[in-house]
Amino acid sequence: MPIDFSLTEEQKQLQALARRFAKEVIMPVAREYDEKEEVPWPIIEKLHEVGLLNAIIPEEYGGMGLKMLDEVIVGEELAYACMGIYTIPMASNLGITPVLLAGSEEQKARFLRPLTEKPALAAFALSEPGNGSDAAALKTRAVRQGDHYVLNGTKMWISNGGEAEWVVVFATLNPELRHKGVVALVVEKGTPGFQAVKIHGKMGQRASGTYELVFEDVKVPVENRLGEEGEGFKIAMQTLNKTRIPVAAGSVGVARRALDEAKKYAKEREAFGRPIAEFQAIQFKLADMLMGIETARAYTYYAAWLADQGLPHAHASAIAKAYASEVAFEAANQAIQIHGGYGYVREFPVEKLLRDVKLNQIYEGTNEIQRLIIARHVLSE
Amino acid sequence: MDLSGATLILDQMDEYAVEEALRLKEKHGGEAIVVGFGPERAEEAIRTALAMGMDRGVHVVFEGFADPVAVAEALVPVLQEEAPTLVLTGGQQADWDSQALGAALAEGLGVPVVAWTTAIELEGDTARAKHDLDEGAEWVRVRLPALFTTQQGLNEPRYPTLPGIMKAKKKEIRKVQAEVRPKAVLLSEEIQEKARLGRILDGKDPVAAAEELVRLLHEEAKVI
Amino acid sequence: MVLVVLDHDGNKLRKGTLEALTRARRLAEGLGEKVAGVLLAEERAPLEEARKYVDILYTATLGPYTAERWAAGVLAAAKEGAKAVVAPSSRQSRTYLGRVAYALKAGLLEDTLDSSLEGGEVHATRYAYLNRVTQRVKAPLPVVLTVKPNTTPLAEPLGTSAEVVPLSVPQVPTVEVLERVAEEKKGVSLTEANVVVTGGRGMGGPEAFKLVEELAALLGGAVGATRAVVDAGWRPYGEQVGQTGKTVQPALYIALGVSGAVQHLAGMNKSKYIVAVNKDPEAPIFKHADYGIVGDVHQVLPALIEAAKKLKD
Numbered sequence: 001m002p003i004d005f006s007l008t009e010e011q012k013q014l015q016a017l018a019r020r021f022a023k024e025v026i027m028p029v030a031r032e033y034d035e036k037e038e039v040p041w042p043i044i045e046k047l048h049e050v051g052l053l054n055a056i057i058p059e060e061y062g063g064m065g066l067k068m069l070d071e072v073i074v075g076e077e078l079a080y081a082c083m084g085i086y087t088i089p090m091a092s093n094l095g096i097t098p099v100l101l102a103g104s105e106e107q108k109a110r111f112l113r114p115l116t117e118k119p120a121l122a123a124f125a126l127s128e129p130g131n132g133s134d135a136a137a138l139k140t141r142a143v144r145q146g147d148h149y150v151l152n153g154t155k156m157w158i159s160n161g162g163e164a165e166w167v168v169v170f171a172t173l174n175p176e177l178r179h180k181g182v183v184a185l186v187v188e189k190g191t192p193g194f195q196a197v198k199i200h201g202k203m204g205q206r207a208s209g210t211y212e213l214v215f216e217d218v219k220v221p222v223e224n225r226l227g228e229e230g231e232g233f234k235i236a237m238q239t240l241n242k243t244r245i246p247v248a249a250g251s252v253g254v255a256r257r258a259l260d261e262a263k264k265y266a267k268e269r270e271a272f273g274r275p276i277a278e279f280q281a282i283q284f285k286l287a288d289m290l291m292g293i294e295t296a297r298a299y300t301y302y303a304a305w306l307a308d309q310g311l312p313h314a315h316a317s318a319i320a321k322a323y324a325s326e327v328a329f330e331a332a333n334q335a336i337q338i339h340g341g342y343g344y345v346r347e348f349p350v351e352k353l354l355r356d357v358k359l360n361q362i363y364e365g366t367n368e369i370q371r372l373i374i375a376r377h378v379l380s381e
Numbered sequence: 382m383d384l385s386g387a388t389l390i391l392d393q394m395d396e397y398a399v400e401e402a403l404r405l406k407e408k409h410g411g412e413a414i415v416v417g418f419g420p421e422r423a424e425e426a427i428r429t430a431l432a433m434g435m436d437r438g439v440h441v442v443f444e445g446f447a448d449p450v451a452v453a454e455a456l457v458p459v460l461q462e463e464a465p466t467l468v469l470t471g472g473q474q475a476d477w478d479s480q481a482l483g484a485a486l487a488e489g490l491g492v493p494v495v496a497w498t499t500a501i502e503l504e505g506d507t508a509r510a511k512h513d514l515d516e517g518a519e520w521v522r523v524r525l526p527a528l529f530t531t532q533q534g535l536n537e538p539r540y541p542t543l544p545g546i547m548k549a550k551k552k553e554i555r556k557v558q559a560e561v562r563p564k565a566v567l568l569s570e571e572i573q574e575k576a577r578l579g580r581i582l583d584g585k586d587p588v589a590a591a592e593e594l595v596r597l598l599h600e601e602a603k604v605i
Numbered sequence: 606m607v608l609v610v611l612d613h614d615g616n617k618l619r620k621g622t623l624e625a626l627t628r629a630r631r632l633a634e635g636l637g638e639k640v641a642g643v644l645l646a647e648e649r650a651p652l653e654e655a656r657k658y659v660d661i662l663y664t665a666t667l668g669p670y671t672a673e674r675w676a677a678g679v680l681a682a683a684k685e686g687a688k689a690v691v692a693p694s695s696r697q698s699r700t701y702l703g704r705v706a707y708a709l710k711a712g713l714l715e716d717t718l719d720s721s722l723e724g725g726e727v728h729a730t731r732y733a734y735l736n737r738v739t740q741r742v743k744a745p746l747p748v749v750l751t752v753k754p755n756t757t758p759l760a761e762p763l764g765t766s767a768e769v770v771p772l773s774v775p776q777v778p779t780v781e782v783l784e785r786v787a788e789e790k791k792g793v794s795l796t797e798a799n800v801v802v803t804g805g806r807g808m809g810g811p812e813a814f815k816l817v818e819e820l821a822a823l824l825g826g827a828v829g830a831t832r833a834v835v836d837a838g839w840r841p842y843g844e845q846v847g848q849t850g851k852t853v854q855p856a857l858y859i860a861l862g863v864s865g866a867v868q869h870l871a872g873m874n875k876s877k878y879i880v881a882v883n884k885d886p887e888a889p890i891f892k893h894a895d896y897g898i899v900g901d902v903h904q905v906l907p908a909l910i911e912a913a914k915k916l917k918d
Contacts, residue, residue: 009425009428009550010546010547010550012425013425013428013429013432013541013546013549014543014546016429016541017432017540017541017542017543017546020540021540049540049542050540050542050543051542051543051544051545051546052543055543064543064544064547066543
């Protein structure tokens with residue numbers, strides 16, 4: 001199969017649409033939502049209007065059927081304008097993916113179609129206050145009682161948790177079975193006993209709503225179970241294998257933004273009689289940024305391609321996610337450095353880039369976990 | 382100046398034309414056709430119009446520089462074949478900064494031109510429209526078919542949505558080779574340099590300095 | 606002959622017409638041709654004044670302006686043997702001359718900065734790509750040429766009075782003019798304005814902005830503000846130019862009492878011409894200015910307004 005690095009006509013159009021949306025709809029208000037720590041519903045509505053929200057839902061359920069590479073193209077463009085705001089549709093896709101992977105036809109129609117008919121979000125709840133990386137040690141308990149499960153426990157750091165129409169919750173039927181005891185349940189908004197508490201004071205990505213979810217004797221019908229009892233952990237891992245890739249795309253978008261801002265500033269700012277862009281110290285930083293962006297993007301596209309081809313992509317997505325987030329963090333860091341004092345104040349866009357993209361090294365599997373996945377792959381061959 | 386790597390996008394002024402065509406079609410029915418003139422890679426701009434909702438496209442393919450009159454001459458037979466009720470185009474082309482295309486097309490088609498339109502209402506065989514003059518504006522009534530040139534204020538162009546982009550994949554773009562006989566020849570093109578002049582005057586005598594500044598802006602910079 | 610379209614306001618020839626005449630005379634001289642004028646009127650026209658500037662004057666009274674009527678009028682005159690049609694640039698002239706150029710199968714040279722005859726062809730300079738590129742173009746005769754305002758010296762009267770030839774202009778299908786509307790000057794949009802006049806902290810307070818508005822109105826432009834001014838509540842956020850406001854690219858950007866902080870520059874440094882007035886000679890804005898005055902903005906601004914008013918007349 002020949003390697004082709006060019007985008008198709010539709011992909012170019014998709015990119016142009018996302019880029020224009022980012023510039024016209026997101027950029028003008030990103031800072032305001034960040035400062036207010038407020039979820040931008042007008043933007044979510046507009047994303048729905050242009051077809052970019054929940055776009056991975058297949059056409060047979062009323063969606064756009066976007067592939068991973070398409071998502072990556074969109075992700076980079078939206079994150080360029082604001083990673084926090086991009087996390088909202090990204091996390092919605094994260095909630096949708098387990099339904100796509102493990103849901104029955106009936107469940108897919110039931111859960112996914114409503115997300116295409118109006119601006120609405122989904123969410124994915126795996127992490128708990130006491131365990132993130134040690135996912136198999138989750139404590140949220142599900143007990144089967146006839147035609148439903150009773151759910152008790154708490155989930156933490158759940159993006160869209162308070163806004164979502166439904167949340168995919170991973171719970172254990174028997175802690176002793178560890179990962180073999182996990183079940184995936186779709187909990188609908190408004191189910192009695194289900195509460196979402198917003199987490200305040202985040203360092204960055206403040207436009208994205210992050211929640212603690214509390215379940216007190218929540219009754220979840222058996223029809224809302226995805227796959228079989230005991231398959232929950234596998235479903236979660238398969239999901240994350242995929243959804244890491246858009247995170248990487250978001251990181252690339254942030255890195256690109258950091259470079260553009262740094263470049264603009266360096267050409268204007270003068271020191272010692274010349275624009276600082278003429279000094280090697282600055283030029284080396286800009287070069288390093290581009291090196292990171294180009295390699296991170298190329299590899300992210302590769303991971304997306306593997307996913308779209310149905311080829312194994314667990315370690316590739318891990319590489320993409322870890323690498324791109326580290327590239328982006330460093331790019332934001334150097335962009336601040338290039339701006340000097342101005343980089344340290346909120347009026348300039350670069351300090352937000354660092355605050356936002358730091359989370360990319362933590363969520364959807366910390367970079368340390370990514371490295372375990374990669375090492376496992378190295379040692380298995 | 383080298384455009385070989387540049388992406389050719391739908392001219393912003395033409396976006397108003399596309400949007401108006403879509404609105405008129407949504408209100409009154411009919412077919413909305415987008416006609417583009419330019420090199421192969423201009424097809425992307427036509428696709429954008431299709432993604433916005435135009436029904437089909439015609440691409441008159443031509444590489445190189447062609448003045449608006451030559452472009453109009455090439456497009457007139459294509460348009461006559463389509464026999465449109467209305468023709469819409471941007472008031473000014475963002476590449477050559479030309480305002481002539483609409484008028485030249487109208488002349489070739491033998492129809493009136495309403496330039497710099499800010500409102501159109503169809504009334505059966507005629508249309509009522511508001512358009513700008515050099516000073517002020519006017520309402521006119523015109524028998525259809527007629528040609529309208531468009532500008533900001535006519536409407537708010539819609540986004541080519543993702544569903545639109547996917548539908549556009551299946552829409553037809555008919556390619557036509559054109560007889561183009563440019564009369565104007567482009568000799569050279571240069572991007573203007575941005576080095577600042579740095580002509581700073583002493584304002585001790587503010588009136589004299591102000592007068593000198595205004596003189597410079599008028600005579601040297603020719604910008605007022 | 607070289608035909609000039611004589612634009613007027615009913616009473617006087619417009620300034621642009623005198624520029625077009627200069628260009629037409631240069632072409633006519635090179636071609637060994639006469640200069641003819643075509644004077645089209647809705648009702649009235651400055652006949653005696655027009656006769657002083659051309660060798661022969663074609664006239665017609667056509668009723669309300671429409672592009673088709675004016676095109677028909679120009680074509681009726683051009684049929685008398687025009688090798689070139691020259692007119693001052695305006696939206697209207699560029700519209701009806703688009704029709705004329707097509708009808709004559711002429712080379713169209715629009716909104717030119719200069720024009721000359723070389724080897725029997727007309728060469729001209731003009732802007733393209735939204736004023737960012739300078740083009741040199743040429744076309745063989747016949748040519749339709751429009752003249753950009755403020756590019757050419759004004760023609761003097763010839764000292765003679767031309768023969769007047771009334772034209773017979775055919776009726777043409779055209780629009781029916783229903784109602785003319787004098788536009789209330791709805792403010793020019795900041796991002797589309799050709800001229801932006803911005804006031805900074807150096808203006809001292811909100812009242813001083815009345816003069817900023819006056820200068821902007823005189824120059825047909827929009828008012829801008831720096832972030833400091835908006836934060837202070839003197840002007841609305843919609844006028845903010847800069848990093849966290851709007852980015853503008855007018856032909857002329859005038860910064861009054863603006864220091865030139867990077868945040869502000871980011872929003873306007875692609876302007877064609879930047880003018881700065883500031884009392885501090887070390888203000889960073891001067892490094893980015895084409896023209897400037899080091900002085901007290903409260904004294905310079907009124908003087909600028911006076912000078913601009915004088916220019917308008």
